[in-house]
Amino acid sequence: DSGVTQTPKHLITATGQRVTLRCSPRSGDLSVYWYQQSLDQGLQFLIQYYNGEERAKGNILERFSAQQFPDLHSELNLSSLELGDSALYFCASSVEDRAMDIQYFGAGTRLSVL
């Protein structure tokens, strides 16, 4: 158990809908990262938050947004969902945001858009 909690584990929804994925980082970790894993794109970095503030953005669509709350949990919001958004979404956390900091991953949320 990595200590990173993601809910829900599975999500099935329809095109055009909006969903929220939730992540609780390991106790004491300040950085939260979101990654998307799909068959065609592999593992892609979406966005990072550090202590409540956005730190880095990757290949995140405009339909997607995220935030980190004062208790350091994070949410990833996906709206106007398309079939191609079906993927495994991971949250990871690390103590700080240095190159040597290990990112521990949650078990992922598997999103299926029908």
Added chain:
Amino acid sequence: AQKITQTQPGMFVQEKEAVTLDCTYDTSDPSYGLFWYKQPSSGEMIFLIYQGSYDQQNATEGRYSLNFQKARKSANLVISASQLGDSAMYFCAMREGRVFGNEKLTFGTGTRLTIIP
């Protein structure tokens, strides 16, 4: 250009043998971290081992060791005495350290390891 290259899409290894999974990387940043993760069929990503660019010695964690050759920009994962439970997808990843806002992990395409009894 690919920052992380894993050239072995799949490998089959006999149980109890050692296995080496290849990883080469590309960066001009002198400060970086290299990571290996395991993804079993259940889907979770499990951290295995870390090597820092300034580390003088190769990292080891139990049956896992990282063969770090800085000049060749390679960071191969060695698993000794393989077990059936080692069957999984293995990802090499890098994080560059000096550029602000570049804290993400960049992953390779992975190697699917199958251990044969």
